[in-house]
Amino acid sequence: MTKVRVAGAGMTEFGSLPERTSRDLFAEAGRAAVEDAGVAREDVEGVYYGNFMGELSEHQGHQGPLAAEALGVQAPATRYESACASSGVALRQAVRDVRNGEADVLVAGGTERMTNLSTAESTEALAIAADELYEVRAGVTFPGAYAMMATAYFEQFGGTREDLAHVAVKNHANAVGNDRAQYQREITVAEALDSPAVADPLHLYDACPVTDGASAVVLVSEDYAETNDLDAGVAITGTGQGGDRMALQDRENVATSPAATEAAEEAYADAGVTPDDVDVAEVHDCFTIAEVLALESLGFFEQGEGVTAARDGKTTRDGDLPVNLSGGLKAKGHPVGATGTSQVAELTKLLRGDHVNSEHVPDARVGVAHNAGGTVASAVVHVLEVAE
């Protein structure tokens, strides 16, 4: 079993780019990753591509071959779809295949084009990540689903809207210097609290935006990195995936995310690390409450303690465990199929020291990426480590 290095990372800007097609976005991100890696395009042996709603936003399925074309490579390419965890599951499979010697050079990435749809259309399109028969037809949308999760959390463990507002404030602050981020501006707790209600207790500033964008990473075997003298100092040492029932009604407790816990435990065991070893994390904060659930699922905080982590400064960039230094889904943006690999792209840069926010984690050696699908019916966790 060989080890897996991240040789390169690339992202488009995240934002409202309604006139750019998915292929155009992925061409930019994928080629940036390959250039960053310094690998020859003809060495790429496969493309593992995440996309969520191309059928609805671009009337386009079968996007694997288009992704390879956009990248300019002639290699087998497969599209993975696991709602908001689409590129996370694609990445996981690429990690396994490099590790197991199936390939030396793979590109994992993803794209989403969303803002060409109206708000009503994109809300309806996003709803396909929930259970059509038992949730969507009953009126559930994602803000509504996460609002139910927040309500359940508050009831069981306490917490307030103000606690959640601090998550949004933190992530906006982190995004200020990130030129890939959709919202490069700070917000205040008062602004978050005063923003319009979306689904009680969640308000506008508790929610991530609708975003277009693409991301990609180049994975190589350690042997390939050495033979080709690549600058690939970050390794992916752990991967884990978990699953849960699709509909909230079928879960034992919607104030927890057991699929993410399962994924995290597998990834930590795989890497041989514990939550205490983690220096920096990118977690799936599609809503502020989602970051809270992630912090607890990942073992960083006990149940009921994640909700005050941002407010208490534990997860801010000056805290013990900076979370979402990229700005997170909240401020960096959430082009659904691109999010999983963008987290790993951000962590790679943070760990190798060339991220705008690397100065806040100068000694970081271990990073964790947490990517969730739907209301965490699927979850993928990866552990990254400085390798040299």
Add this chain to the structure above:
Amino acid sequence: MTKVRVAGAGMTEFGSLPERTSRDLFAEAGRAAVEDAGVAREDVEGVYYGNFMGELSEHQGHQGPLAAEALGVQAPATRYESACASSGVALRQAVRDVRNGEADVLVAGGTERMTNLSTAESTEALAIAADELYEVRAGVTFPGAYAMMATAYFEQFGGTREDLAHVAVKNHANAVGNDRAQYQREITVAEALDSPAVADPLHLYDACPVTDGASAVVLVSEDYAETNDLDAGVAITGTGQGGDRMALQDRENVATSPAATEAAEEAYADAGVTPDDVDVAEVHDCFTIAEVLALESLGFFEQGEGVTAARDGKTTRDGDLPVNLSGGLKAKGHPVGATGTSQVAELTKLLRGDHVNSEHVPDARVGVAHNAGGTVASAVVHVLEVAE
């Protein structure tokens, strides 16, 4: 590297089942496969699930968790989409993961629900497997695309509509006894020739039908099969995947399928077999011309010779190499996301001797499954062998 056995296979009937949901269909096929395998459901470590157009036919994405639920297992589940090769690529990844020791028991399968759409809707939905920008907007549908491929083939290599009609006649004859098949009836060459034109030179009987259905196979490691004393006498010994440009206009020669050739060469090398070793094959005959291209891509016939193979009796059930003994996509039906694993399910039964058509291949030891996406912009080939 452990070896991979097919421990069980299951399929729903294929046909017009518009009132059955995808989850209902997959519950039947998946549970049949698990029961056939004789494995405990709690031993299933993952579900690799193919689906093509659920977003359009059921307003449902994120189908991995739903597939696991339908199966009654609590395990990570991922949806793969590669147009008509969706469950083929899912299977390939499951084969790799069992082989590489990532899991001992995996379910690979797929589903498509199509007949709840009108013919116009399903034709438009199927078109998302082609290039939206450069083909679909110019009016290309799949019958039209394959008609262009047939025309190019006829021009370069010869062949007639009557040659193609023999492919349809053969596959219908094979389906007669297959209780899973959509059309369990024979047709004549005259009927095929006289059927309405769809896209010249292809007529109605050159095309597979629109179909609902599901299929699944249970893959286990050789160690697991032995430890648990399973009756799993068929092994998957080779897997290959190829890719090509998406749009026909970007191909060098649309009378060939290089992606399938690439997949076949990889699968044969993987298994250590040659085309001459193959005793029986299930190939992707979405149109009669597609079977011809497949026979040549797989190395069974030289270029230009595949078109008369059925007519000359070489690929009929009495021929040297029976092809599509199940009835193929043409007569068994083509529930898109279910097709790839249904081919492997049929081959498993053919090789172990409990298929209705096993009597025609009593000494068969090597089978090949060929699953293609779109106009073969993606292709997956698997080699199955009798293992004991």
